[in-house]
Amino acid sequence: MYATQADFVGRSSVAAPSRVEDYIRSTQFDRPTLVLDTDLVADRFHALRAGLGHAAIHYAVKANPERAIVERLIGLGCHFDAASRAEIELCLGLGAHPGSISFGNTVKRASDIAFAHHAGITLFAADAEEEIDKIAAHAPGAEIYIRVVVTASEADWPLSRKFGCAPGKVIPLMRRAREAGLRPVGLSFHVGSQTRHAAMWGATLDEVAGIWAAARAAGFDLDLLNIGGGFPAFYGEEVEPPASYAAEVMRLVAARFGEVPRVMAEPGRGLVAEAGAIAAEVMLVSKKSDTDTHRWVYLDIGKFSGLAETIDEAIRYQFATERDHEPMGPCILAGPSCDSADVLYERRPVLLPLGLTSGDRVIIRNAGAYTSTYASVGFNGFPPLDVVVI
């Protein structure tokens, strides 16, 4: 049997057995491999849908565009948030309806907007004049929502100012859109990646609600609120179970926005991170000198072959080995490439068994999001992360 719903959703035990880990433990791999269980994606989708109520779930395809995941989600009635033409093609090719896809990247190539328009996609994100002009020119009459940059964030990983306009630009952008023949229908924002507790959404929602009210007062009959992503995955620090988390977010939304005809949520990590684990291998364990307190442990996977989210030690993966019952000690964890920047955790070392040795299997847990597609095409001659769906 694989992990029960209770294990997966309620997280009764970090070390819960799972079909993914059983598969990894019983299989030989010749390179780092991400093993995915789409049943876990489905379980999580149901949990989020239970909490989100009437909000439409648009899966952020960029988190993991594995065909089996997208196919499974289409079957469940999930909608999609696409970052590029290729992601739109993927969803359409697997049978998604164009009306279920929003083109959520605020930075789009003009020819990709035209492609999306001709494919039947009618909903686009924008945060700048030039983007609105591009959408007006290449997707005439489309619906657009304006992404705003929010300053309040209690997320583990607050986003940079890269996306979104300042609140003061929302109404001018909506005017420009309307004058260009587009239909400004709403707002989007991002509360920050890995927002671990629903209560952390409060300050951000307050801010967005003020902008929403101002736009309506200015005569824009908004009916779409895109609350973005931020739905957390478990990386060692407690997170709330997804159904109650999502329900609480929706309560916070309702308290500020009342009845919004269309609410969209864009979980990526929150849907797929816990649905996969990576099978990795220890390449070398060493000490730089006999007096060093920390070992160096080198894996066959690193920053450039799938673990890009360890940049700045942002995401802290959990590891399991066959020696976890043995004495443990801290180590600096690094990747296999000849790049000195390819160090995963050094500022906050990782506890691993003292007996760990070259050839040992290491399972990297909850690694289903933002891993396979981040892998480089072949840095140092290492192949990209392999993916197996069980």
Add this chain to the structure above:
Amino acid sequence: MYATQADFVGRSSVAAPSRVEDYIRSTQFDRPTLVLDTDLVADRFHALRAGLGHAAIHYAVKANPERAIVERLIGLGCHFDAASRAEIELCLGLGAHPGSISFGNTVKRASDIAFAHHAGITLFAADAEEEIDKIAAHAPGAEIYIRVVVTASEADWPLSRKFGCAPGKVIPLMRRAREAGLRPVGLSFHVGSQTRHAAMWGATLDEVAGIWAAARAAGFDLDLLNIGGGFPAFYGEEVEPPASYAAEVMRLVAARFGEVPRVMAEPGRGLVAEAGAIAAEVMLVSKKSDTDTHRWVYLDIGKFSGLAETIDEAIRYQFATERDHEPMGPCILAGPSCDSADVLYERRPVLLPLGLTSGDRVIIRNAGAYTSTYASVGFNGFPPLDVVVI
């Protein structure tokens, strides 16, 4: 005519016309594309060889494993530093002699050591007991050099402690190697990436010379000194011309080590960075608010599609546009992905023309190293960096 040797080596002008840039300006690309001129690699090889004298140049294949580059270098008598089995296969497949390849990664998969041994490779790097044991088991009788970690560095980008052992471990490791039937023949080190002036090598060479003398005094008849990489490329800050730079490094080596039978140098960036430029395109120019002093300029290439070396703003690429005669202003430069970490330069903004607009061509200069292979397989659905050799 393309850039003259004087332009390339002496850098009489940053804005020198080149065959690469002419090609980019006269070509339409549908995605970011690295354009390489192998004549420039050959020019640089000759310049470095002129300076390095009897030292063997082992091209660090990881900098750019493009077949045309490796083929050209084989034809010129260059040797190779390989980071992985795939890089060894690449070189051998293109006709390199096994004796010209060293397996320089200190972190090697046991089966890859065995592969290299059977392919005829006899020279391996190591910095740890376990690695020596692996080499002894899978490449019996091989020559090894011990990589030491040096503390003194004046490089633009000092390396982490990821590679190399402390000086005090060199002799124990050599003993272990000898007892295991290997032939400990020398030392290697890395002065740090992008060491812009030859004089910056002095302190590091002092340190390594002390270790070298101690090992010889302990009865190890060393005959191989691998001085690694660190040979700089031009990214906007003055660097010395390669021939005189290399000659000065060799003078500094000779002053400390005397006559060393075998000296190896491993330029990567220093050989290929200036042999290529990337054709990119502006996707969007925006301001977050009307009072912002800085624009945001979004390109169709970012950290996850080829410009990984902008992490921590480490490498500062130079940009050229068709509007460089127009008024310039600072901007924050970002990539096209929906990842908030995909910002190239923000702490130190970039000067670009104020009139820059969506669709404009941007040339990223001296981007021939550590770009194409760092590109992700398809993050956000964006294709990897394309490569064209002219």
